[in-house]
Amino acid sequence: MTKTRHLTILGSTGSIGESTLDVVARHPGRYQVVALTADRNVEKMFEQCIQFHPPYAVMLDAQSAEQLEDRLHAAGLDTRVLSGIESLEKVASLPEIDTVMAAIVGAAGIRPTLAAARTGKHILLANKETLVMAGRVFMDTLRQHHATLLPIDSEHNAIFQSLPQHFNGDLAGSGVRRILLTASGGPFRTVDLKILETVTPEQACAHPNWVMGRKISVDSATMMNKGLEVIEAHWLFNAEPEKIQVVIHPQSVIHSMVEYIDGSVLAQLGNPDMRTPIAHALSYPERMESGVQSLDMFKVARLDFESPDFKRFPCLRLAYEALAAGGNMPAVLNAANEVAVEVFLAGRIPFTAIPVMIEDVMKSTERRDVPDLEGVLLADLQARATAREWLACNIRQSTGQPGKPASSLSAGQ
Numbered sequence: 001m002t003k004t005r006h007l008t009i010l011g012s013t014g015s016i017g018e019s020t021l022d023v024v025a026r027h028p029g030r031y032q033v034v035a036l037t038a039d040r041n042v043e044k045m046f047e048q049c050i051q052f053h054p055p056y057a058v059m060l061d062a063q064s065a066e067q068l069e070d071r072l073h074a075a076g077l078d079t080r081v082l083s084g085i086e087s088l089e090k091v092a093s094l095p096e097i098d099t100v101m102a103a104i105v106g107a108a109g110i111r112p113t114l115a116a117a118r119t120g121k122h123i124l125l126a127n128k129e130t131l132v133m134a135g136r137v138f139m140d141t142l143r144q145h146h147a148t149l150l151p152i153d154s155e156h157n158a159i160f161q162s163l164p165q166h167f168n169g170d171l172a173g174s175g176v177r178r179i180l181l182t183a184s185g186g187p188f189r190t191v192d193l194k195i196l197e198t199v200t201p202e203q204a205c206a207h208p209n210w211v212m213g214r215k216i217s218v219d220s221a222t223m224m225n226k227g228l229e230v231i232e233a234h235w236l237f238n239a240e241p242e243k244i245q246v247v248i249h250p251q252s253v254i255h256s257m258v259e260y261i262d263g264s265v266l267a268q269l270g271n272p273d274m275r276t277p278i279a280h281a282l283s284y285p286e287r288m289e290s291g292v293q294s295l296d297m298f299k300v301a302r303l304d305f306e307s308p309d310f311k312r313f314p315c316l317r318l319a320y321e322a323l324a325a326g327g328n329m330p331a332v333l334n335a336a337n338e339v340a341v342e343v344f345l346a347g348r349i350p351f352t353a354i355p356v357m358i359e360d361v362m363k364s365t366e367r368r369d370v371p372d373l374e375g376v377l378l379a380d381l382q383a384r385a386t387a388r389e390w391l392a393c394n395i396r397q398s399t400g401q402p403g404k405p406a407s408s409l410s411a412g413q
Contacts, residue, residue, distance in 0.1 A: 011103035012036040013044040035091035040064040088112035093119040102127045117141040124281045126152035133331040134376045135235035150281040157277035158255035158268035169238040180257035182249040186221040209252040209272045227319020248306040314355040328379035335383035336361035
């Protein structure tokens with residue numbers, strides 16, 4: 001009989017969290033949801049608590065926690081409502097928990113994910129920033145506390161499935177020549193470069209294949225998402241940058257590949273649905289129904305591949321540069337990107353200013369080693385401050401009016 005797994009889902013109201021709960025609901029009795037967490041989406045969290053009756057619910061925002069507590073009390077549920085980052089760490093490390101889905105987007109997910117690692121949990125990692133910003137700290141913590149890690153990103157999950165079953169971090173010893181990390185190319189793969197200066201947040205969020213949150217959708221449009229995944233792959237699979245090749249594959253059917261020294265290339269294919277890697281990680285080393293439709297190869301008909309253009313996608317180049325530099329630079333890259341995407345979505349800078357801001361912040365930051373979490377978080381804070389200074393200065397210079405869109409800011413200017 002399969003042992004019941006006890007779950008904390010960090011970021012349950014986001015797209016990964018919702019997909020996780022969809023898979024869990026298909027297997028009653030196999031999983032018990034102990035804790036759900038969110039930032040401030042009270043309505044969705046309330047609905048999830050009604051359906052899954054978790055003992056704990058955490059809202060990062062204190063006012064949202066009060067609203068949720070009132071609604072749950074009125075509904076007769078005894079779910080304990082907590083708030084704040086310390087509460088996220090608490091529910092990620094509860095003794096009754098064995099599995100943590102780490103799906104909080106952004107730097108806010110680092111501390112609770114590390115808390116799960118320090119208590120030896122089975123971690124399903126969908127939070128990119130934990131590895132991008134604190135890769136060495138996180139991997140060292142995993143090993144020290146005998147926690148286990150399974151990647152949820154469709155690309156890294158595909159690589160994991162394509163590597164030898166007992167892969168121990170030695171690519172060369174496993175006969176691996178390189179990792180082929182696929183990318184859709186996003187919504188602007190073929191548009192005229194001049195058009196990019198005028199694209200709207202709605203256009204940038206309209207991914208051709210995947211349904212995702214707004215931040216990650218913009219990252220896909222700039223291909224920063226793929227750049228962050230290159231850094232993740234480095235830490236997950238102990239792969240040097242030159243062993244990780246990005247391949248644009250617009251159909252998003254092949255989720256990634258591993259090339260071996262004998263010429264074999266192993267690939268994981270499937271419909272673009274995050275429930276596949278989620279179900280794989282939840283049931284590993286077994287397999288279970290995910291609710292994803294079978295891949296119709298006759299309907300797909302063709303598979304195309306292209307080399308990425310750094311002129312079109314400068315964020316991908318910047319990610320490779322940050323990985324090569326190491327130390328605090330991946331954290332700087334990530335922080336500057338988060339600020340840039342935030343202000344782009346708010347309509348304050350054009351799409352093409354995103355890589356400009358990131359590169360300027362990286363150039364103005366001195367490279368330093370970051371041996372612990374405190375160093376990582378300090379690098380994050382300092383880079384955010386530098387990014388906001390850049391924003392204030394450039395908007396004033398471009399428009400003369402702070403807060404107005406700096407339409408003249410673009411790559412190459």
